[in-house]
Amino acid sequence: MAGLVGGAAAAAASLQPVPAQAAAARRRTFVQVGCGSRARMFQDAIWGPHKATSRLAAICDTNPGRLAYAARRATEAGAPAPKTYLAADFARMLSDHRPDAVIVTTPDAFHVDYIVRALDAGIDVITEKPMTTDAAKAQAILDAVKRSGRHVRVTFNYRYAPFRTQVKEMLMAGEIGDVLSVDFTWLLNTVHGADYFRRWHSNKAISGGLMVHKATHHFDLVNWWLSDVPATVDAKGKRQFYTPETARRMGLSGPHQRCRTCPEKDKCNFYLDIAADPGLKALYVDNERYDGYFRDQCVWRPEISIEDTMNVIVGYEGGATLSYSLNAFNAWEGYHVAFNGTKGRLEHSVVEQAYVAGATMAQGASDEDAVTTRIVPLRGAPRPIKVRTGEGGHGGGDAxxxxxxxxxxxxxxxxxxxxxxxxxACSILIGIAANQCFKTGKEVKIADLVTGLRRPDLPPMPSHSQPVPMPPRVVR
Ligand SMILES: NC(=O)c1ccc[n+]([C@@H]2O[C@H](COP(=O)([O-])OP(=O)(O)OC[C@H]3O[C@@H](n4cnc5c(N)ncnc54)[C@H](O)[C@@H]3O)[C@@H](O)[C@H]2O)c1
Known part of the structure; x- marks a missing residue:
């Protein structure tokens, strides 16, 4: 399987088309740990378009209600119901099924435990982003890969959105020469952005904060777009919007515990009725009795430990610099990224539709005209690019x-x-370094965070030593 192991050798192994019969004979067996919202994307793929080549033998979770829900969904999809295991029986699940790979879709800080145990059992891993949440956990994964010789695949779906792939192709083709700096602004609006402050994501010990949980996508994109790795990080971060003080300034007497029992639900326009959405109800409301997890906690709670406003400067090994900002209470959702190159500037923007995780809607969807890309030469007229688009979740990247x-x-x-x-690791370590900067105010060197991190396989880019064309003379 090309994607699972990654790298040139694996890709070479997958070059030949596999006849349908042979593919069925080599049907891969997967097991999955963590059966919440994101897990469904993998399940639907295995029970749907990829059922001829893949099967989901077993699933594992701390919540028996969500296990039963996933098993019911398998039957509804016409697939055999996977065997269910509670989290304490993860090792037994591995020995019962000896899968080709474990799919890890638990909350972020819990990935590491399952990744390391699977690798040590000689089994490959497919894990959701972020790979993990702090430097010690990242080190544990790097060490386990080395020790076991097995493979980890991190599912960075953002790379696969057709319009982001197109940006990578233009940068590789040298359309703007070699890139010396990047300006990247990511905006989360008060629907999707607020949602991080209701869930486990609002606890930094579980999510690593938005610098790790969310920005891992964005830092990975820049690492991959530049084909480079980060060297230094400077950052500032704060939480100044999702606070009890803002609730009071909006005329509320809260914060309270959660939306369902909130005495001010008629006054608070951040109120979320999770029971009204069939997806959210089936996943969370119906299973609260097993683990007491509330998916609709108050966004104004004082105990929230993540930031809502973050600014980061990254120095890359190849010499480029990134200026990045992430804001979680914005007027619109999406991003602007601009690459400043020796021949000009590539500007790319996306306006995304509002989204609530776990609800019955596609995440990261955008209207076709909401994606724009253009090349602006150092001197001359901007050239709009016809953007490549796709269908489904995350701008078509998921499929x-x-x-x-x-x-x-x-x-x-x-x-x-x-x-x-x-x-x-290269992507989360930027966020982990930024979290460290928030506390100390001092620059962090990525090399000081972990040992034994090798450079990822990245495609070649225009080099910093190539001749640079003289731009046309300005006629006055
Ligand atoms: N790539 C993407 O675009 C994308 C989108 C959404 C989520 N994610 C990632 O997917 C993962 C899951 O997120 P989600 O939104 O599905 O969360 P969720 O809360 O909906 O689901 C998490 C599931 O894990 C279970 N769980 C909790 N602790 C566990 C433990 N210790 N052992 C086993 N199971 C445990 C919960 O009961 C729940 O069923 C996260 O890492 C998240 O960052 C990625």
């Missing part, structure tokens, strides 16, 4: 990634979008 992951006949990928633990 392309799933095909790369589960289709044994997936073609070799010249863009090397399949990420392993090295790319997984």
């Amino acid at each position: 392309v990634m799933l095909a790369d992951l589960f289709d044994p006949a997936a073609p070799e990928d010249p863009l090397l979008r399949a990420a392993d633990e090295r790319a997984g």
Whole structure:
């Protein structure tokens, strides 16, 4: 499977098309730990478009209600119901099924335990982003990969969105020469952005904060777009919007515990009725009695430990610099990124539709005209680019990634979008370093955070030593 192991050798192994019969004979067995919202994307892929080549033998979770819900969904999809295991029986699940890979879709800080145990049992891992949440946990994964010789695939779906892939191709083709700096602004609005402050994500010990949980996607994109790795990080972060003080300034007497029991639900326009959405009800409301987890906690709670406003400067080994900002209470959702190169500037923007995780809607969807890309030469008229678009979750990236992951006949990928633990670490370490800067105010060197991190496989880019064309003379 090209996607699972990643890298050139794996890609080469997948070059030949596999006849349907042979593919069925080599049907891969997966097990999954963590059966919440995101887990469903992998389940639906295995029970749907990839059922000829993949099967989900077993699932594991701390919550028996969500296990039963996932098993019911399998039956509804016409697939055999996977065997269910409570989290305490994870090791037994591995020995009962000896899968080709474990799919890890638990909350972020719990990934490491399952990744390391699977690797040590000689089993490959497919893990959701972020690979993990702090430097010690990242080190444990790097060490386990080295010790076991097994593989970790980090599912960076953002790389696969057709319009972001197109940006990578233009940078590789040298459209703007070599990139010297990047300006990247990511905005979360008060629907999707607020949602991070209601869930486990609001606890930094579990999510690593938005610098790790969310920005891992964005830092990975820049690492991959530049084909480079980070060296230094400076950052500032604060929480100044999702606070009890803001609630009071909006005329509320809260914060309170959660939306369902909130005495001010008629006054608070951040109120979320989770029981009204069939997806949220089935996943969370119906299963609260097993673990007491509330998916609709008050966004104004004082105990929230993540930031809502973050600014980061990253120095890359190749000399480029990144200026990045993430804001979680914005007027619109999406991003602007601009690459400043020796021949000009590539500008790319996306306006995304509002989204609530776990609800019955696609995440990261955008209207076609909401994606724009243009090249602005150093001197001359801007050139608009016809953007490549896709269907489904995350701008069409999910479906392309799933095909790369589960289709044994997936073609070799010249863009090397399949990420392993090295790319997984390079992205989270920027966020982990930023979290450290928030506390100390001092620059952090990535090399001081972990040992034995090798450079990921990344496609070649225009080099900093190539001749640079003289731009046209300005006529006055
Ligand atoms: N790539 C993407 O675009 C994307 C999108 C959404 C979520 N994610 C990632 O997917 C993962 C899951 O997020 P989610 O939104 O599905 O969360 P969720 O809360 O909906 O689901 C998490 C599931 O894990 C279970 N769980 C909790 N602790 C556990 C433990 N110790 N052992 C086993 N199971 C445990 C919970 O009961 C729940 O069923 C996270 O890492 C998140 O960052 C990625």
